[in-house]
Amino acid sequence: MSERPTRRPRSRPPVRIGLIGFGAFGRLIAAHLGPLFPIFAYDPAGGAGTALKGVTLCDAATAGACDLVILAMPVPQLKAAIAAIKPHLRAGATVIDVCSVKALPADVMRAELPDHVDIIGTHPMFGPQSARGGVKGLKIVVCPIRGPNARPLAAYLRKTFGLQAILATPEEHDREAAMVQGLTHLIAKVLVEMEPLPRAMTTASFDLLLRAVDMVRYDAPEVFYAIERMNPYAPDVRRRFFALAAELADSLEKNGSA
Numbered sequence: 515m516s517e518r519p520t521r522r523p524r525s526r527p528p529v530r531i532g533l534i535g536f537g538a539f540g541r542l543i544a545a546h547l548g549p550l551f552p553i554f555a556y557d558p559a560g561g562a563g564t565a566l567k568g569v570t571l572c573d574a575a576t577a578g579a580c581d582l583v584i585l586a587m588p589v590p591q592l593k594a595a596i597a598a599i600k601p602h603l604r605a606g607a608t609v610i611d612v613c614s615v616k617a618l619p620a621d622v623m624r625a626e627l628p629d630h631v632d633i634i635g636t637h638p639m640f641g642p643q644s645a646r647g648g649v650k651g652l653k654i655v656v657c658p659i660r661g662p663n664a665r666p667l668a669a670y671l672r673k674t675f676g677l678q679a680i681l682a683t684p685e686e687h688d689r690e691a692a693m694v695q696g697l698t699h700l701i702a703k704v705l706v707e708m709e710p711l712p713r714a715m716t717t718a719s720f721d722l723l724l725r726a727v728d729m730v731r732y733d734a735p736e737v738f739y740a741i742e743r744m745n746p747y748a749p750d751v752r753r754r755f756f757a758l759a760a761e762l763a764d765s766l767e768k769n770g771s772a
Contacts, residue, residue: 543586554569554570575599581608592626603630608632615688639694
């Protein structure tokens with residue numbers, strides 16, 4: 515009696531990633547994910563330029579029909595991007611945003627995306643400047659919004675890229691980011707306006723301050739707008755900072771005239 519030939523299990527096709535937005539941060543995403551997954555990139559702004567290895571430039575329908583769809587654009591463009599891909603989203607797909615604030619995009623995605631897709635909010639706590647030497651050891655916040663895939667995603671990012679993946683609610687993220695990012699960008703904005711800044715006779719602490727400024731000085735204006743105007747906790751942090759700065763200035767003026 516001849517033995518029945520053993521069937522080899524069929525290998526699963528690779529996860530297809532649709533990347534909506536191919537600006538500076540979209541290209542950073544593609545540079546790291548392109549070697550691992552087929553990526554189909556659609557840029558609503560029409561300025562995608564040349565593709566990277568593993569990336570196919572395409573239309574909204576093709577990118578929107580992928581297994582995993584990443585929204586990489588400023589918060590004000592989120593609704594329009596979702597409208598472009600909404601008819602093409604397949605059941606069981608996962609949609610992820612990478613916006614600098616989390617509560618507002620979470621509300622938009624819950625309202626605008628169909629019920630048959632899962633939703634995860636993420637915020638890579640770095641940009642093209644700070645990730646020039648690689649992303650290992652850098653931080654990313656992962657916010658579960660709809661579906662069970664947030665924890666597996668965080669585990670994958672830790673294992674594959676060495677990222678410090680932090681699970682948080684959108685509100686928890688925004689509360690801390692209001693100070694972590696809000697103050698950094700605010701101080702950097704003021705210092706850039708005070709240029710030229712000393713570059714030769716500097717202390718180690720001032721050099722660190724310059725490094726912080728240089729990490730965010732080339733961010734798109736939309737990033738600063740989102741961090742300062744779309745985070746509901748940012749105004750209170752900003753007011754407190756300026757109030758304390760004003761008190762210190764007043765104290766120095768009074769002591770100086772004594």
